[in-house]
Amino acid sequence: MSIIESYRPQRFRLMFFQGLIVAMLLVLAGGLAYRQIVRFGDYGERERLQNQRRVLVPGPRGNIYDRENRLLVGNRSRFAVTLYLDELRREFRREYIEVVRRYRESEAAGELSRSDRPSPSQLEQISRAQVVQRYLDEVNRLLSRDEKVDMNQLNRHFQQQLLLPYVLLDDLKPEEFARLIEELPVQSPLQVYTSSTRYYPNGSAAAHVLGYVRATDEVSGDEISGEDLKTYAFKGTVGRDGLELQYDPLLQGETGAAIFRVDPAGFRVNPPLEKHAPRQGERLNISIDLDLQMAAEKAIAQFETLKGAAVALDVRTGEVLVLASKPDYDLNDFSPRLSQASAQKIHETGAWTNLAIAGVYPPGSTFKLITSLAGLRSGLISVDGFTVDCEGTVRIGNRNFVCDKSAGGVARHGVISLRDAIALSCDIYFYKVGTTIGPDAMAGEARRFHLDQPTGIDLPYEVRRMLIPDPAWKKKVKDEAWFAGDTANMAIGQGDVGVTPLDMACFVASLARGETTTRPTLLHDPNRPRQHTEPIGLPREQLEAIFEGMEGCTTRGTAKIFNTPTYGIPGLRIAGKTGTAQTSRDGNKINIAWFVCFAPVEDPRIAMAVAIEGDTPGEQFAGGHYSAPVAQAVLKAWFEKFQRAAAAPFTVH
Amino acid sequence: MSSKRFDQARPFLSLGIIVLAWLLLPVGVKSFLRVTFFELQAPVQVTASYVRDLQEFWADRSHSKDELIEAAHQLRHAYAGYEFQAQQAEAQQAEIARLEGLLRLPSNPKYRFEPARVCRRDLSGWWQQLTIRKGSNYDLTVGAPVVYSGGVVGRVREVRLYEADVDLVSSPRLRLAATFENDTRPVSYQGGNNPPLAPARGIVEFVPPDIVAYSSTPLRLVTSGLGEFPPGLTIGYVQRLETSPDGLFQSGEVSLDRRLTELTEVTVLVQLPPD
Numbered sequence: 001m002s003i004i005e006s007y008r009p010q011r012f013r014l015m016f017f018q019g020l021i022v023a024m025l026l027v028l029a030g031g032l033a034y035r036q037i038v039r040f041g042d043y044g045e046r047e048r049l050q051n052q053r054r055v056l057v058p059g060p061r062g063n064i065y066d067r068e069n070r071l072l073v074g075n076r077s078r079f080a081v082t083l084y085l086d087e088l089r090r091e092f093r094r095e096y097i098e099v100v101r102r103y104r105e106s107e108a109a110g111e112l113s114r115s116d117r118p119s120p121s122q123l124e125q126i127s128r129a130q131v132v133q134r135y136l137d138e139v140n141r142l143l144s145r146d147e148k149v150d151m152n153q154l155n156r157h158f159q160q161q162l163l164l165p166y167v168l169l170d171d172l173k174p175e176e177f178a179r180l181i182e183e184l185p186v187q188s189p190l191q192v193y194t195s196s197t198r199y200y201p202n203g204s205a206a207a208h209v210l211g212y213v214r215a216t217d218e219v220s221g222d223e224i225s226g227e228d229l230k231t232y233a234f235k236g237t238v239g240r241d242g243l244e245l246q247y248d249p250l251l252q253g254e255t256g257a258a259i260f261r262v263d264p265a266g267f268r269v270n271p272p273l274e275k276h277a278p279r280q281g282e283r284l285n286i287s288i289d290l291d292l293q294m295a296a297e298k299a300i301a302q303f304e305t306l307k308g309a310a311v312a313l314d315v316r317t318g319e320v321l322v323l324a325s326k327p328d329y330d331l332n333d334f335s336p337r338l339s340q341a342s343a344q345k346i347h348e349t350g351a352w353t354n355l356a357i358a359g360v361y362p363p364g365s366t367f368k369l370i371t372s373l374a375g376l377r378s379g380l381i382s383v384d385g386f387t388v389d390c391e392g393t394v395r396i397g398n399r400n401f402v403c404d405k406s407a408g409g410v411a412r413h414g415v416i417s418l419r420d421a422i423a424l425s426c427d428i429y430f431y432k433v434g435t436t437i438g439p440d441a442m443a444g445e446a447r448r449f450h451l452d453q454p455t456g457i458d459l460p461y462e463v464r465r466m467l468i469p470d471p472a473w474k475k476k477v478k479d480e481a482w483f484a485g486d487t488a489n490m491a492i493g494q495g496d497v498g499v500t501p502l503d504m505a506c507f508v509a510s511l512a513r514g515e516t517t518t519r520p521t522l523l524h525d526p527n528r529p530r531q532h533t534e535p536i537g538l539p540r541e542q543l544e545a546i547f548e549g550m551e552g553c554t555t556r557g558t559a560k561i562f563n564t565p566t567y568g569i570p571g572l573r574i575a576g577k578t579g580t581a582q583t584s585r586d587g588n589k590i591n592i593a594w595f596v597c598f599a600p601v602e603d604p605r606i607a608m609a610v611a612i613e614g615d616t617p618g619e620q621f622a623g624g625h626y627s628a629p630v631a632q633a634v635l636k637a638w639f640e641k642f643q644r645a646a647a648a649p650f651t652v653h
Numbered sequence: 654m655s656s657k658r659f660d661q662a663r664p665f666l667s668l669g670i671i672v673l674a675w676l677l678l679p680v681g682v683k684s685f686l687r688v689t690f691f692e693l694q695a696p697v698q699v700t701a702s703y704v705r706d707l708q709e710f711w712a713d714r715s716h717s718k719d720e721l722i723e724a725a726h727q728l729r730h731a732y733a734g735y736e737f738q739a740q741q742a743e744a745q746q747a748e749i750a751r752l753e754g755l756l757r758l759p760s761n762p763k764y765r766f767e768p769a770r771v772c773r774r775d776l777s778g779w780w781q782q783l784t785i786r787k788g789s790n791y792d793l794t795v796g797a798p799v800v801y802s803g804g805v806v807g808r809v810r811e812v813r814l815y816e817a818d819v820d821l822v823s824s825p826r827l828r829l830a831a832t833f834e835n836d837t838r839p840v841s842y843q844g845g846n847n848p849p850l851a852p853a854r855g856i857v858e859f860v861p862p863d864i865v866a867y868s869s870t871p872l873r874l875v876t877s878g879l880g881e882f883p884p885g886l887t888i889g890y891v892q893r894l895e896t897s898p899d900g901l902f903q904s905g906e907v908s909l910d911r912r913l914t915e916l917t918e919v920t921v922l923v924q925l926p927p928d
Contacts, residue, residue: 060899077859077901175879177859178830178839182880186828186843194859196901253899280900 052273053262054226055163058219058236059253060196062281064210064243066290067319067524073210073244075280076199078336079177079192082165083135085128085158087189095127125155135190136168142183143176145169163232163260165193171336195234200331206293208325208354209286209459209522211242212334224257224276242354243522245460247284254279287319287524291641292634296324299633300612303626308612309355310630311505312638315512315604316530318520320457322608322634323502325359327351357455357462360498361592361611364579365425365558367446367493369511369546369596372418374445375433376542383545387417390428396435397484403427404580422549423557425578427492434491435484442490443470448516448534449507451499457520466503469496493581504609508596511536512575512604514543550575551601559595559628567632572639573601576631580622590614595627599635606638688813695788695815702772702786764798764883764922767791771916772816777849781824785919788813796881798922803910804887805829805876806919819919820844822888823853823909830880831857831888833864834873842874842888842907853914855907860894862903868892874907883922 035043064073100123106112118126133149140147147169157166168190172180177192184190198213219233236255239245256278296310312322327349333342346352353359375381390413393402403411404427413426421429434442446452452468467473469490471482489495506518510533517533536543551573554562558578561567579594591614598607610627675683716724752758769791773784787793789812799806799819808827811818820827824844831842838861845854857874866872871890878884889907896903 060901063900075901174839178877178879181828181839181841182830182877182882184828186826192841194901196899256899277898279898 048229051261051263052226052229053163053260054221054224054229054231055258055260056219056221056224056231056233057256057258057278058234059255059278060280061198061213061237061244061253062251062283064251064284064286066286066288066293067321068289069285070290071201072206072286072288072290073331074199074201075196076335078170078195078197079172079174080167080170080195081139081172081180082167082191082193083132084165084189084191085132085162088131091131092124092128095131096124099123099127099130125151128158129154132166132168139168139180139190142179143169143172161232163262164234165191167193197336198237198331199335202290202294203332204328204330205290205297206288206323207242207328207331208356209242209288209320209323210331211244211246211460212240212331212338213237213244214240214334215337219255220252221255221257224255225274226257226259229259241461242459243284243286246458246522251281251284253281285524286522287314287321288323288522289321289638289641292322292637293324295633295637296322296610296630297326297328299630300324300326302629303612306612306614306626307350307355307359308610308627308630309359309501310608310610310634311356311501312606312608312634313505313509313518313520315509315518315598315607317525317528318506318509318518318531319524319528320520320522321606321638323354323356323459323522325353325355354459354461355611355613356501357457357459358500359611359613360463360466360500361594361613362495362497362581362583363493363499363504364581364592364594365427365430365492366504366577366579366594366596366609367497368422368425368430368491368579369550369577370446370449370451370493370507371430371433371437371442371491372422372546372549373511373536373538374441375437376418376538376546377445377536378437378441380437381418381433383418383542386433387415388421388426388429388432389415390426392428394428394431396431396488399485401427401431401485401488419545419549419552422546422577423552423555425553425558430491431488434487439470439482439487439490442487443468446497449510450517451503451507455502455506455518455520457502458522462502463500465498466500467496467498493579501609501611504594504596504611505607508598508609509604509607511546512598512607514538514540518607547575547601550577550597553577554597554628558622559597561625561628562632567629569632569636569639571643572599572635574599574635575601575604576628578622578628593622593626595631597631597635599639605642606635608634691813692815695813698772698784699786699815702770706770763925765925767793767921767923768918769793769817769921770918774914774916776821776847776914781821781844781847781853782810783807783819783821783916783919785817785819785921786815787921788815788817790814791921792923793817793921794923797924798882798886799919800886800922801912801916801919803912804889805882806913806916808881809921817921821853821913823847823855823913829882829888830877831874832877832884833860833891834875836864839877839879840874845906852911853909855889855909856904857891857894857907858902858904860903860905862896862900864894864903866891866894866905871908881924 060075063071063075066072103112103117107114107117129149129151132154136147136149139145154166180192200210214237215235216238217233217235219236221227221231221233239248239251244251257276258272259274260272292312296312300308300310308326310322310324311320313320329346329351333339390403390411392412393400403413411426413420413424413428416424416426416429420426446468452466454462454464474480474482474486486495490497502520506520509518510516513531514536515533516536518531553559554574554576556563559576562569562574574597576595576597581592581594582589583592584590593612593614594610596609598604608631610630612626612630767787769785769787771783772786775782775784783806793809793812795809795812797809799809805822807819807821807824809817810820822844825846826844828841828843830839832839840860841858843856843858845856847853864872871892874888874891876882876884876886876888889909891905891907894903894905
């Protein structure tokens with residue numbers, strides 16, 4: 001028997017090593033199973049996050065139309081020629097090699113030293129810029145231009161927005177777009193890209209109402225899958241003022257998205273894995289009547305340098321027909337972006353402010369309507385039983401108060417009652433009424449019509465600093481006593497009283513309905529029901545007397561220009577009230593010309609308030625001469641439409 | 654046994670070697686071989702085309718005298734009509750020249766009309782092209798517009814010595830700047846993916862939203878004149894437009910002329926250098 005044959009292995013040693021190997025294999029298998037089965041989801045998710053990217057494309061904003069479906073704000077197409085950098089990977093690589101080769105040759109020829117050679121990342125940037133410039137030169141050739149690549153911008157785009165097309169030229173003219181469409185090969189990395197920008201067919205019309213937008217990088221993609229992926233977004237827009245801001249969520253388009261697979265360098269490698277088309281935002285039909293709006297703006301603009309505002313409401317529904325403020329700005333200047341020069345010009349002219357909702361003025365004699373209502377409701381005066389002998393001046397407290405005429409002189413109206421006092425705007429009469437009923441009665445009546453509050457119109461930046469003063473307010477805020485002179489001033493809408501043109505328009509609309517509240521809205525609803533609010537609480541004949549006084553204002557009183565051939569509107573009975581108030585600006589007295597009205601007297605449909613600021617300190621500035629013509633322009637346009645609608649045959653479909 | 658297996662595998666081996674050799678060939682050689690192939694193939698196609706012409710000639714000779722007299726009558730009517738239209742066009746050209754002179758406008762590009770016989774049609778799901786019987790021997794250039802009596806045929810894609818390939822207007826590789834008749838705003842036209850034997854169609858995009866097309870009154874799509882093509886040539890007709898989801902534009906299908914698939918003769922517009 002040989003030694004080998006006689007050898008018997010130590011069995012336990014063999015078993016130990018076998019067991020060890022089995023255990024190690026089990027550990028390996030367990031580890032593999034753990035990673036492949038238990039951690040499968042985690043690794044899959046990590047892989048997904050690492051090699052997928054999401055691109056968000058904001059949807060175009062919704063259009064805005066006036067109450068007759070005329071386009072006020074739309075979108076115009078904006079053409080750009082873009083370059084998809086991810087299709088140029090090979091060209092970038094080839095160019096890089098070529099650039100390096102040229103540097104080496106220059107170094108070999110002794111033209112450059114080794115230290116002059118840029119770093120590899122700089123060489124990459126140079127080669128990318130050269131490739132892109134070649135494509136841009138092709139575009140330059142087609143469009144007869146001489147544009148150069150902005151290297152910094154290109155690098156920024158490459159680092160941060162590689163998946164988005166790189167814009168070579170933006171805002172192309174239609175002819176340029178057409179030429180590129182025809183001349184660029186279909187498969188070229190150069191493509192014509194379209195986006196939208198806001199378009200305002202009527203320029204500055206209703207600029208403060210419509211508002212404007214600004215570009216934003218914040219594009220909402222929360223409701224689109226892949227929110228955990230690295231996301232690139234095209235610039236979107238967000239409302240900054242006016243309805244664009246107020247109804248921004250409604251107008252915002254639905255964001256579109258595409259999810260791409262990318263390679264380790266971040267380049268797109270396939271068609272999108274998932275794609276959602278962007279959708280346009282909702283359309284908005286607003287209550288503005290473009291014809292009336294333009295009539296108002298044109299009428300205010302005739303005063304050239306003067307500022308002013310006009311508001312017209314549908315008496316029955318509170319829908320705003322006109323909301324004009326001058327000076328204003330051309331909304332197209334904001335699209336696609338406002339230049340520094342245009343912004344400076346708007347700032348200098350004060351056109352940023354929407355005077356209709358942010359211009360707080362003393363209402364002047366238009367407040368006499370409140371004084372009249374307060375007097376009649378207090379029972380201390382009556383329509384015909386309360387008369388005053390106007391001799392042009394009256395002493396109240398230790399001051400002499402005069403009866404101002406529009407021309408600046410002193411009026412002597414003689415014995416006068418409510419109707420004529422309203423028609424002729426007799427200050428002495430209303431001083432007497434004010435001192436008879438007291439400031440609290442007037443303040444209370446004004447507050448019943450909510451003249452101390454914002455109207456709640458669906459526009460941003462409506463001011464809250466309108467003011468109806470009373471003795472308690474004066475004591476609290478100014479720590480001063482209330483004097484009889486304060487009461488007299490308040491009775492004619494002077495002193496600390498401050499309201500906006502929109503407040504006054506709402507007041508007149510409420511008065512025309514015999515109620516106390518009008519809630520204005522800029523949304524148009526053809527089936528909107530008539531507003532019903534708290535009644536004023538005056539007998540019909542007393543209310544009629546006020547209306548008669550207001551009608552007298554436009555036929556024989558301070559707004560009798562409505563009774564002239566130039567400004568008359570045959571067939572339309574107008575109830576109005578003028579006002580001229582003084583306010584202090586930069587230490588100077590500025591006059592505010594007011595006119596408030598409603599029409600037709602027999603069936604009120606439209607209510608208006610117009611306020612025009614004077615620009616010359618101390619200048620006499622009557623509402624009948626400045627504001628009434630603005631109202632006349634709107635009323636004339638409205639009445640023509642009203643008559644046409646009434647004459648139109650009724651058709652049953 | 655093993656030699657039999659080798660014999661069976663020999664075709665595959667040969668194919669593999671050929672493919673490998675082709676892949677390893679330098680690009681210049683490949684390009685040369687490709688051009689040579691087409692240039693050598695051209696005389697065959699041209700000859701076949703001439704044979705077809707001869708065949709048509711003898712077929713025409715088989716018509717009776719009455720038929721020929723009738724055809725001559727119709728031709729005279731058509732000729733009279735065309736004569737009148739030619740006179741009108743001449744008067745309009747003179748007026749355009751006068752106005753251009755008054756306004757000191759640069760004159761529109763002028764073309765030489767080069768008629769060419771079609772020697773091959775390649776109308777498949779992948780290709781939509783014609784081969785015409787003229788090439789660089791008639792100074793044809795790549796990109797030159799090709800037209801016929803019904804409007805646009807396509808654009809010259811490749812020019813060889815005796816023949817040229819024309820991308821048909823139905824080819825997805827052809828894109829044109831177009832306008833609708835009586836509208837000046839440019840839109841984009843591109844050939845569609847046309848399956849074999851189906852009516853040829855294209856796609857019009859970037860159509861402004863206010864343009865409306867009805868199937869009862871289709872809109873005529875014409876060349877814009879902003880590219881190589883002169884303005885006003887018919888591309889096709891659009892019966893329906895659909896607004897894109899973003900509301901910015903409309904797009905729609907363009908019905909192309911059925912005669913495109915049967916063309917035997919076309920005209921190449923060779924642009925003349927400015928005076």
